[in-house]
Amino acid sequence: MELWDLYDRGRKKTGLSQIRGEPIPKGHYHLVVHVWIRNGSGEYLISQRSPDREKDPLKWECVGGSALMGEDSLSAASREAQEEVGPPSYSRTKKQKAYTLAGFSSIAYTIGKATERA
8 A cells, every 4th residue: 555645735744644546635735756867968768658557558758656655755756766767876966946837846856977787
């Protein structure tokens, strides 16, 4: 069973939790992350969903998913990237900027150069 924290419109935790798959109460939100991975040539990593997926089979997507209870944006993004494309090794992470656009809160992170995996 996957549990999510619920937030208010201002992205403050409400203290309530949500079970994945159940309807989210009106006026509450859960945290979703998208991770755009770009190499040194400026190319982005995207993947194609399995034909067996119930929702949007064979569609192209970036790495992403729902934050689990207790996760912040960065830890959820890191977990999702590890689950979907494997565990890279990165140098320190620095918050670059935060902004709100059309009611969506976004935080951009600059992640240092990945090191070679064994």
